[in-house]
Amino acid sequence: MLETDRLILRQWQASDRQPFADLNADPDVTEFFPAPFSATQSDEGIQRYQDGISQRGWGFWAVERKQQGDFIGFVGMQPIPDILPVEPGVEIGWRLAKHSWRQGYASEAAKACLQFAFVKLDLPQIFSFTAVANAPSQAVMHKIGMRNMQQNFINPKVPQGHPLAEHVLYKITVEQWQSHIKS
C-alpha cells in the first residue's frame, strides 16, 4: 500500500467492482481506447491487477481518496506486456473516474509510484505509453518528469489501421527522476 497527502493506493476489494465497471463503461474515460470495456472485461482487469499485486507486492493499485473514502480508479505499475514492440521493462499507467479528473490525483499517485519504483524496487527506468492523441495522459507523463522517446510504435492490441493504434513511448531513468524531484 502507498499513501500520499490525499490518496491511498491499495489492493483491490469487492466494493471496487461496480465503480470500476462504471468508469470503464464511460465513453469519455475510454475515449483513447478502441471501445469502452464491458463489465466482464472490467472484472477480469481487477482479477489481473489483484493477482499481480499479490504475486509481486506491487502493480496497478486501486486508488482511494482519503477524505471522501471513495474509490476513483487505478494508478500503478506492471511489467510491459511481451506482445508490445517495446524493450522489456516496467510501465506506469492510470485510469480515473471522470468526476475526479483535473485535480492533480493522477500525478500525485504517479509520483508516489515512481518513488516506490526507484527507491524500494531499485528499478533503473520506468516507461509509459499511450495513443498519440491522448493528451491528458501525456500531460501526466510530462508532469512527473518523463520524456518522449520519439519512438512511436503500433500497438498490436489495437485493431490494425485504427487511428488509436500509433502510440508514443515515454521514459524516465532514476537519474532523471532524482533531478526532477530536486527541481
Ligand SMILES: CC(C)(COP(=O)(O)OP(=O)(O)OC[C@H]1O[C@@H](n2cnc3c(N)ncnc32)[C@H](O)[C@@H]1OP(=O)(O)O)[C@@H](O)C(=O)NCCC(=O)NCCS
Ligand atoms: C489521464 C488521466 C489519468 C489524468 O488524470 P488527472 O487526475 O486529471 O491528471 P492530473 O490532474 O494529475 O493532471 C496532470 C497534468 O495533466 C494535465 N491534464 C489533465 N487532464 C488534461 C486534459 N484533459 N487536457 C490537457 N491537460 C490535462 C493537468 O493540467 C496537469 O498538468 P498541470 O499541472 O501542468 O496543469 C485521466 O484523464 C484519465 O483517467 N483519463 C482516461 C483514462 C486514460 O486515458 N488513461 C491513460 C491510458 S494510457
